[in-house]
Amino acid sequence: MKPVKVGLCGLGTVGSGTFNVLQRNLNEISARASTPIELSHIGARRDNPACDTTNYQLSRDIFAVVDDPEVDIVVELIGGTTVAKELVEKAIANKKHVVTANKALIAEFGNELFAKAQEQGVCIAYEAAVAGGIPIIKAMREGLAANHIEWLAGIINGTGNFILTEMRDKGRDFADVLKEAQELGYAEADPTFDVEGIDAAHKLVILASLAFAMPLQYDKVFCEGISTVQPVDVKYAEELGYRIKHLGIARRRDEGIELRVHPTLIPHKRLIANVDGVMNSVLVQGEAVGPTLYYGAGAGAEPTASAVIADIVDVARAISSNAATVPALGFAPEYLQDHVILPIDAVETAYYLRMSALDKPGVMNQITQILSNAGASIEALIQKERESESQDHVDVALLTNSVLEADMKSAIEQIEALDSISGQVSRIRMEALG
């Protein structure tokens, strides 16, 4: 049988992991693909000491891989949306299948790339782009094919989850843990992508398209990072029976789709609330199957390589049996349909609020009244004791039922305007996920 030939572009973290796992397990992997797979060309502008490429054809110009007539599958692992985009476009133009781990590229340019690939009769596989080694794309696209998906929620950025876990376990503050994460190599020197939720937004928009049969709409995702989460909120959340997680949430409502990344209180009893450290997890609510959850490493050389290679195997199997692969977004393209993405003001969710309130009779009544006018009732409350005679304000932390974000915003403005409230109200969204 003619082997399926793989060209690997990029020998960084994921590239070297892919190289090493392919080398180590090639027999088993070929047996799973039912067809021999061969790593036939590597493109890397410099060597990576983690990889012994002596016995491989290697080009310093990564575009040589794409132009190699022998190569069937181009694996793009350079990252970014400039050269990577050019590389993928060239691969498609040359009628080569593409495997990539590049969530930015897919989230931002997926629609046009998928269309080009379809024209050329090749596919773009991107299992590694969401939640690293967890086979979540396959689960959503194939495993849950019977289901009308209602919502999904994911811990899809390991760095953010590591920071929140440390903040909870050790009462540390954000900046302090971030520094450690950078030293450990989890977070980039510029950690914006991770902690401001951009990376999570890239992944969420992909999951949402798979769930709701719509083209990718990255610019519509609402995105709030974790840098404003205070240790005191982590503590009060815990007292109330909740954990704070940085979630990507996509929910189908009659009015449109909610698509949002933000810190979220979730009941500590939920399995996903117990996903700690750098691990990732996605919870999907299907209308037939109910909730299913997927957990694993969301990053790292070999976990991510695991997903890259799963794609290579799928594509190799399709090549060798002359078959079509599953459509890029899980549905026949003509079935995809734009949906209204709701602005954050139109989102409905429950809330955690924390404020510093004058410790005197009547104040709680004022707060309750304002919330009630906004349609929010108080579901749980912590009111701290004064620690000294001289202290006249105390912390109040409360949970509300689900209301419209716009209404909650105006309620918070009114609460902040009260004489009895000092400073700003901290607000974190809350989801029961049940």
Add this chain to the structure above:
Amino acid sequence: MKPVKVGLCGLGTVGSGTFNVLQRNLNEISARASTPIELSHIGARRDNPACDTTNYQLSRDIFAVVDDPEVDIVVELIGGTTVAKELVEKAIANKKHVVTANKALIAEFGNELFAKAQEQGVCIAYEAAVAGGIPIIKAMREGLAANHIEWLAGIINGTGNFILTEMRDKGRDFADVLKEAQELGYAEADPTFDVEGIDAAHKLVILASLAFAMPLQYDKVFCEGISTVQPVDVKYAEELGYRIKHLGIARRRDEGIELRVHPTLIPHKRLIANVDGVMNSVLVQGEAVGPTLYYGAGAGAEPTASAVIADIVDVARAISSNAATVPALGFAPEYLQDHVILPIDAVETAYYLRMSALDKPGVMNQITQILSNAGASIEALIQKERESESQDHVDVALLTNSVLEADMKSAIEQIEALDSISGQVSRIRMEALG
């Protein structure tokens, strides 16, 4: 496009769920398959009030479905290994693809059925046979294709997990909870399949074959049920930081494969230890990806239907693009290879032991000595206080490190023979799953 025609045999729990989900979501499902799917023939020896079959061709003789020249895919949902086997064989002989939820049939007769299917160029898909709605077969067979699998452990029987969860949460005893489970309809009137672990063994052997590239060897699974688990053990386990779960475990060792179903202490911090009630979960350790976990409903009409229909979509896609489906056990059949399945005496695991010991100096020394001779050291210990003057024996519960089962057996015999020990030693295996 010519629709792919599905014949449904059996309208019981799963059959009716499959009928209803197919009816409700047929457009979305066809769009996912990129090909129209049609439910064209139903075989049911009597009506099911949950299904309105008025507009469908219905035969009282389920074999009429298999003999219908129009039908492309036969969905076997009658259960058992007699008529179901005949039905599947007939379907294969008629060159029809088969989708089934029947774990007993696959575990016990999968090898011969897969071979027959291969000869005829059709496939047998069985996602619903393991862990209900969780797409675990697909994850193992395709999503983790890059990995050399090291071990897996699963909560793969919902009834058993419900019973153990109730025992822990409410301190109830086994017989009492079993009665309730039967009243709730979770457990069969004859609960042996669930509580003795036979159902779990069926599923485990399937997962193990997918993990280790070997033919199914159902008769080699070691199987111990949960009927001997005492509330007191649940309580002591909890005090020691562990939960008792009924696990199916498959592990690759140099000497051979461990394949065992039994009550197991696991650290309560592990995610899988927090999978409660009727829910199922499988934890898989791949050498590239590390641990991944899959969670969801392991049974029920529509969750199981979700898996059945995922298979229908896969097969329909293959039919419409004239492609081969993934091999039944994930590997090209010629790659499958018998491995030695280790007898339980050759298994290596840690242990929880509970005994009633005379409360006097020197007794613990004797126990420690016997264990030490067997290669076991005591990792944690609870020694209860006497509750009255007249009581001369006290409960001792302890955890050991990992040793050979044969050695532990003989150590237990020696401990039971001590004058200072009254009655039998309770023994539950323990796994760190880390």
